[in-house]
Amino acid sequence: MLKLTPILLAIAYGLLMFRFSSWRLARELDDKSAELADPELRRLTARMAEALGLDRIKVHLYEVEPVNGLAAPDGRIFITRGFYARFRDGTVSADEMASVIAHELGHVALGHSRRRMIDFSGQNAMRVALGMVLSRLLPGIGVHIANSLASLLAAKLSRSDEFEADAYASALLVKAGIGTGPQKTLFRKLDTLTGSGKAPVPAWFMSHPKVDDRIAAIEANEAKWGLGAR
Numbered sequence: 754m755l756k757l758t759p760i761l762l763a764i765a766y767g768l769l770m771f772r773f774s775s776w777r778l779a780r781e782l783d784d785k786s787a788e789l790a791d792p793e794l795r796r797l798t799a800r801m802a803e804a805l806g807l808d809r810i811k812v813h814l815y816e817v818e819p820v821n822g823l824a825a826p827d828g829r830i831f832i833t834r835g836f837y838a839r840f841r842d843g844t845v846s847a848d849e850m851a852s853v854i855a856h857e858l859g860h861v862a863l864g865h866s867r868r869r870m871i872d873f874s875g876q877n878a879m880r881v882a883l884g885m886v887l888s889r890l891l892p893g894i895g896v897h898i899a900n901s902l903a904s905l906l907a908a909k910l911s912r913s914d915e916f917e918a919d920a921y922a923s924a925l926l927v928k929a930g931i932g933t934g935p936q937k938t939l940f941r942k943l944d945t946l947t948g949s950g951k952a953p954v955p956a957w958f959m960s961h962p963k964v965d966d967r968i969a970a971i972e973a974n975e976a977k978w979g980l981g982a983r
Contacts, residue, residue, distance in 0.1 A: 782815060782825055789814040789832060794840075797851040797931065801858070804928040812854055820946045822853040824860035831857075839946060848935035852922060855936075859921030865914045912962045916970055923971050927980065933971050940964045 789812045798810040815823060815831040820839060823831040832853065839845040860866070923933045943964055962970075 779825065779827060782813070782823075782829070782831065785816045786813040786831060788812070789837070791837075793847045794850055794854075797847060797929075798854060800929040800931065801851065801855060801925055804925060805858075810854065810858070822857045824857040824866065826866040828861045830854060830861070836946075844946070845939065845942070846935060848931055849939040849942075851929075851931055852926060852933075852936040852939055855922035855925045856918045858925065859918030860914065862921060863914075863917055865918065915961050916967070919967055919971060920974055923974055924978075927978070933975060933980075937968050937971060940967050 794812065798812060802808065802810045810830070813829055813831045814837055815833045817833050818835040819833055820835045821833045822836065823833070825831065832850065836845070836850070836853070840847065840850050919936070922936060926933055926936060941964065
């Protein structure tokens with residue numbers, strides 16, 4: 754039992770840190786956001802709400818500059834001020850913004866926040882267990898190897914979540930009559946919009962799949978659903 758204590762403590766620590774991080778994020782979102790009142794985007798979210806059998810889809814505007822969409826652990830959907838500004842200046846279309854909202858709805862509907870809490874705790878346990886073993890075999894570098902392996906696992910799981918949310922978004926956009934075209938055109942703009950192309954990261958450490966892989970997955974779903982590339 755004593756040998757398992759560090760692993761059990763790592764799991765408890767992971768759960769505690771995730772809860773604290775979620776609480777802190779919720780506080781910041783409360784302080785820095787309000788409901789997004791854009792008529793054009795509301796028209797599109799109304800179509801998606803109808804497709805889902807909901808009265809409405811509420812979207813919040815998060816007052817930060819980075820270009821991003823966010824599904825909070827409590828289920829709220831956010832678009833950052835920086836992303837909304839790209840819509841207002843015509844860089845991003847209304848349909849492309851709708852695809853972001855659909856993607857974030859996918860994270861909520863598929864329970865990814867809850868899964869990430871479990872994953873985070875498991876990764877902490879894996880990091881501690883591997884660190885204990887590898888430190889004996891490879892003193893000095895064993896802990897670093899364990900940390901790298903845990904990071905690899907976290908990135909892989911995150912990419913899996915992104916593919917799932919993309920597929921959910923594709924299905925919703927098709928059902929709402931918007932189609933997957935805006936989803937794909939937005940992906941082609943992402944590196945420029947977010948600046949992510951400036952600092953290349955090895956694919957296996959990336960938290961999001963490569964743009965080409967995401968588009969290929971959407972088109973594979975289109976073929977599977979008998980839609981053809983759109």
